[in-house]
Amino acid sequence: MPPSLSHQQARIEAERCLFCFDAPCVKACPTHIRIPMFIAMIRSGNVKGSAELVRTSNALAMTCGTVCPEEIFCQSVCTRGKQDQPIQIREKHQYATTHGESSKRKPALPPRTGKRVAVIGGGPSGLGCAFELAKFGYRVDVYEEKKPGGVPRNSIPSYRLNDKQLEMDTKLLSSFFTIKRGPVSARTFDKVRASHDAAVLAIGLGEDRTLGVKGEDVKGVYPVLEFLERAKSSPRTMKIGKRVVVVGGGNVSLDAAATAKRLGAERVTLIYRRGEREMRVWKSELEEARRQGVEVRFLTNPVAFLGTKRVEGVKCRETILGKKKDRSGRPIPVEVKGSDFVLEAEMVIIAVGQTIRADWLGELKRRASGYLVVDERFRTSMANVYAVGDVIAGEGTIVQSVAHGKHAAQAIHHQLSERP
Amino acid sequence: MRMEYKNFKEIPIYPKRDLSYDFLGLHWENPFILAAAPSTDDLDMVRRAFKAGWSGAILKTTSIEGTRVDLCYPMMSTFDHDGRRLFGMGNIDLISEHHIDVVERNVRTLKQEFPEKVVGASIMAGRKDDWQRLVERLENAGVDLIECSFSCPQGNIGEDPGKMLAQSLSATELTARWVKEAARRVPVSIKITPHVTDIVEVARAVKRSGCDALTASNSIQALMGIDIRTFTPYPSLGGKSTYSGMTGPAIKPITLRTIAEIARNVDIPILGTGGASTWSDAVEFMSVGAGVVQFCTAVMHHGFRIIDDLTSGMGHYLEEMEFRSPREIVGKALPHIGSHDDLPRRTIRSKIDRRLCIGCDQCVVACRDGGHMAIDARPDRIPVVNDDRCVGCGLCQHVCPVDNCIRMEEIAIQ
Ligand SMILES: Cc1cc2nc3c(=O)[nH]c(=O)nc-3n(C[C@H](O)[C@H](O)[C@H](O)COP(=O)(O)OP(=O)(O)OC[C@H]3O[C@@H](n4cnc5c(N)ncnc54)[C@H](O)[C@@H]3O)c2cc1C
Ligand SMILES: Cc1cc2nc3c(=O)[nH]c(=O)nc-3n(C[C@H](O)[C@H](O)[C@H](O)COP(=O)(O)O)c2cc1C
Numbered sequence: 001m002p003p004s005l006s007h008q009q010a011r012i013e014a015e016r017c018l019f020c021f022d023a024p025c026v027k028a029c030p031t032h033i034r035i036p037m038f039i040a041m042i043r044s045g046n047v048k049g050s051a052e053l054v055r056t057s058n059a060l061a062m063t064c065g066t067v068c069p070e071e072i073f074c075q076s077v078c079t080r081g082k083q084d085q086p087i088q089i090r091e092k093h094q095y096a097t098t099h100g101e102s103s104k105r106k107p108a109l110p111p112r113t114g115k116r117v118a119v120i121g122g123g124p125s126g127l128g129c130a131f132e133l134a135k136f137g138y139r140v141d142v143y144e145e146k147k148p149g150g151v152p153r154n155s156i157p158s159y160r161l162n163d164k165q166l167e168m169d170t171k172l173l174s175s176f177f178t179i180k181r182g183p184v185s186a187r188t189f190d191k192v193r194a195s196h197d198a199a200v201l202a203i204g205l206g207e208d209r210t211l212g213v214k215g216e217d218v219k220g221v222y223p224v225l226e227f228l229e230r231a232k233s234s235p236r237t238m239k240i241g242k243r244v245v246v247v248g249g250g251n252v253s254l255d256a257a258a259t260a261k262r263l264g265a266e267r268v269t270l271i272y273r274r275g276e277r278e279m280r281v282w283k284s285e286l287e288e289a290r291r292q293g294v295e296v297r298f299l300t301n302p303v304a305f306l307g308t309k310r311v312e313g314v315k316c317r318e319t320i321l322g323k324k325k326d327r328s329g330r331p332i333p334v335e336v337k338g339s340d341f342v343l344e345a346e347m348v349i350i351a352v353g354q355t356i357r358a359d360w361l362g363e364l365k366r367r368a369s370g371y372l373v374v375d376e377r378f379r380t381s382m383a384n385v386y387a388v389g390d391v392i393a394g395e396g397t398i399v400q401s402v403a404h405g406k407h408a409a410q411a412i413h414h415q416l417s418e419r420p
Numbered sequence: 421m422r423m424e425y426k427n428f429k430e431i432p433i434y435p436k437r438d439l440s441y442d443f444l445g446l447h448w449e450n451p452f453i454l455a456a457a458p459s460t461d462d463l464d465m466v467r468r469a470f471k472a473g474w475s476g477a478i479l480k481t482t483s484i485e486g487t488r489v490d491l492c493y494p495m496m497s498t499f500d501h502d503g504r505r506l507f508g509m510g511n512i513d514l515i516s517e518h519h520i521d522v523v524e525r526n527v528r529t530l531k532q533e534f535p536e537k538v539v540g541a542s543i544m545a546g547r548k549d550d551w552q553r554l555v556e557r558l559e560n561a562g563v564d565l566i567e568c569s570f571s572c573p574q575g576n577i578g579e580d581p582g583k584m585l586a587q588s589l590s591a592t593e594l595t596a597r598w599v600k601e602a603a604r605r606v607p608v609s610i611k612i613t614p615h616v617t618d619i620v621e622v623a624r625a626v627k628r629s630g631c632d633a634l635t636a637s638n639s640i641q642a643l644m645g646i647d648i649r650t651f652t653p654y655p656s657l658g659g660k661s662t663y664s665g666m667t668g669p670a671i672k673p674i675t676l677r678t679i680a681e682i683a684r685n686v687d688i689p690i691l692g693t694g695g696a697s698t699w700s701d702a703v704e705f706m707s708v709g710a711g712v713v714q715f716c717t718a719v720m721h722h723g724f725r726i727i728d729d730l731t732s733g734m735g736h737y738l739e740e741m742e743f744r745s746p747r748e749i750v751g752k753a754l755p756h757i758g759s760h761d762d763l764p765r766r767t768i769r770s771k772i773d774r775r776l777c778i779g780c781d782q783c784v785v786a787c788r789d790g791g792h793m794a795i796d797a798r799p800d801r802i803p804v805v806n807d808d809r810c811v812g813c814g815l816c817q818h819v820c821p822v823d824n825c826i827r828m829e830e831i832a833i834q
């Protein structure tokens with residue numbers, strides 16, 4: 001976690017902000033935080049006002065202030081970046097939420113409408129949606145299997161986001177809706193729908209994709225979410241192998257590799273079947289993993305996991321990038337015959353993406369990718385059932401999930417208030 | 421995957437604090453109003469400002485139909501300092517090109533659309549009749565407040581070109597009397613200039629005239645800079661230039677002193693103007709005696725949107741200070757201002773916090789060549805104060821780039 005800005009750093013950085021009109025950063029942030037204004041407030045010494053502005057737009061202000069990939073959002077379009085360096089926008093709103101949160105001034109909500117909405121899933125999209133619904137006076141029940149917070153709570157490694165930071169957000173939010181602990185299942189889904197005027201699916205992606213490679217079920221081969229969740233909830237009892245191989249290529253694989261290293265692995269190798277240029281990761285994440293000593297082997301494909309009782313190694317094959325491109329526009333890797341080699345490992349982590357974990361959504365229309373289909377008002381193919389977050393977008397980001405939640409809430413409100 | 425609902429609108433959730441209070445017999449939604457300037461010269465601009473949350477506006481100075489307003493362009497220039505634009509802003513603008521017929525119409529429209537806002541108008545004339553006609557017509561149009569420009573630095577409509585009305589005590593008192601005589605319903609404020617030998621005398625003259633308030637003060641006459649290759653000062657109009665009225669952050673300390681000096685000596689309500697950009701500047705203006713604060717350059721630079729920070733910042737400040745209303749700030753700093761003779765004589769020394777020092781050694785050179793040669797440089801770059809040489813002048817503290825690194829501490833006298 002990069003250290004937070006000091007008061008003086010925050011002021012100097014605020015003074016660099018050009019206070020652009022109709023600023024591009026506001027458009028680039030999915031939650032449309034009024035960035036130049038909140039920075040002007042820091043500059044004038046009105047940090048509390050600044051925090052209120054950030055909170056109004058982003059229900060997970062502290063979480064995003066800590067781990068939002070600003071370089072692909074607000075910061076990527078910062079006008080100041082055309083002169084010298086872009087403003088450290090995320091660091092600044094983390095500063096605002098850290099120093100400006102006031103216990104005296106709570107958001108004031110309107111009187112209850114009497115209508116009820118169920119939000120299934122208490123991750124970023126669910127919390128964003130529930131908070132926005134509360135702003136209209138709905139009684140909102142958030143059904144959450146675990147503690148609220150979703151992936152940021154359970155899987156994002158604590159060296160990047162700790163529980164205290166997340167709880168700054170969830171605590172503030174908790175008074176605006178009811179959290180109902182426990183999983184929604186095929187049986188309870190109908191009940192939940194029947195007892196609410198609308199239901200929102202915000203269940204994210206809980207299921208790890210598999211590779212379909214021999215030996216994937218051997219002990220010591222972990223699906224990445226399982227690994228990260230255990231590493232976060234019980235880092236002390238978690239046994240880490242001396243040598244760890246991570247199969248992946250996305251941000252999640254970098255988190256897993258860096259976590260393994262931090263938990264004591266001597267040698268962590270991340271294997272990716274394409275080259276560095278094709279890697280879809282946030283620069284900051286790759287840098288962090290490398291800084292922690294993670295080795296990255298590009299153009300490497302796993303062909304089998306070795307070992308009978310426990311995993312002992314990964315049989316790999318080198319690849320080259322072909323001329324043909326896949327749906328993502330990246331060249332398809334082609335295996336090189338006779339290039340097999342073995343990476344010895346006591347632990348293997350498979351991080352090749354996630355899918356929806358729910359066997360009770362059978363009737364709902366899905367896209368080819370497996371994610372749920374919604375219309376421009378976030379409505380699924382089932383009446384009065386909406387969906388937001390990763391469950392419609394695939395692996396996304398926190399800020400985008402919060403934004404989905406917000407927008408869907410207003411669509412729901414308009415729908416429900418149009419009724420006679 | 422970016423997806424947005426097309427009818428989405430951000431909903432404010434934090435309750436706005438009530439900043440309203442009474443001053444000059446008028447009700448102000450908050451202490452922030454627009455000064456007479458380009459921002460108040462157009463109906464649509466004032467409309468937008470009111471919608472954004474400004475509590476009032478002084479419409480740009482108007483005159484009787486037929487008055488010649490001979491503008492020239494460009495009229496703006498800037499005093500940039502250390503890479504920062506508009507630290508001071510210069511203008512060679514004149515009064516509005518809109519004569520009273522347009523302004524009375526604007527007043528009427530604004531009062532109709534925004535009855536809760538304070539709509540003031542600024543006027544300037546030469547003859548008694550004209551001053552009084554202007555007042556009458558504005559009162560009939562429903563204006564809430566009349567401000568008289570006695571301090572336009574770019575010429576004057578009168579007998580003594582180049583000199584401002586407020587630079588003559590007798591002319592000030594006489595003209596102010598004419599205006600007050602004509603005003604039957606609304607308060608009148610005289611906008612003065614700090615360019616006088618004794619501001620208190622001017623304030624007394626206004627008080628004697630019976631006028632209700634002072635607007636203190638206007639821009640500072642300045643030569644904004646000179647192109648050192650062509651020797652033409654800024655702004656350059658085909659190789660010629662003239663003195664500008666300087667406004668903006670650079671003149672704030674001058675205005676603070678002007679307001680304080682009036683408030684300490686004359687019992688008269690003051691509208692503050694000249695160098696305020698933030699809510700905390702407004703607090704400072706009010707603490708030396710201003711009842712409301714006018715903004716011009718800050719708005720010309722960043723737009724009406726700055727009102728969001730002004731009201732939010734003021735709200736949080738009042739809460740922190742446990743003040744019930746902005747009124748409570750007015751005059752709070754005055755008891756702390758006295759003459760040099762009244763100041764306590766203490767023995768103080770500079771103290772450098774070793775943990776905060778970043779080793780730039782700027783304090784060393786400042787004290788060596790501009791103080792008392794009391795700070796010694798060290799190989800580790802953390803300087804050490806020599807208590808025998810230090811007199812506690814405080815220069816080092818102000819050149820230090822680190823917050824709170826150097827402090828002045830009282831020491832026991834041996
Ligand atoms: C390891 C990792 C690191 C990441 N790092 C970042 C990052 O640094 N920055 C960033 O912006 N994004 C990051 N992301 C992406 C981001 O976390 C997700 O896009 C985001 O959490 C999606 O939010 P969501 O609400 O759609 O789903 P989730 O966060 O998955 O939340 C879904 C919630 O629903 C609950 N749930 C599921 N099924 C049920 C059920 N049947 N009944 C009740 N509750 C249920 C789950 O317990 C969970 O709390 C990361 C993702 C991962 C996996
Ligand atoms: C371009 C410009 C035009 C102005 N015109 C007038 C005017 O017509 N009448 C007047 O009384 N003051 C006028 N002023 C002065 C402002 O009302 C205000 O007192 C001054 O700018 C100082 O405040 P500030 O530092 O907030 O800008 C003008 C200022 C500027 C910059």
Ligand code: SF4
Nearest residue numbers: 029064068073074090
């Ligand atoms: S939430 Fe993310 S995109 Fe939005 S302002 Fe913060 S860092 Fe930028």
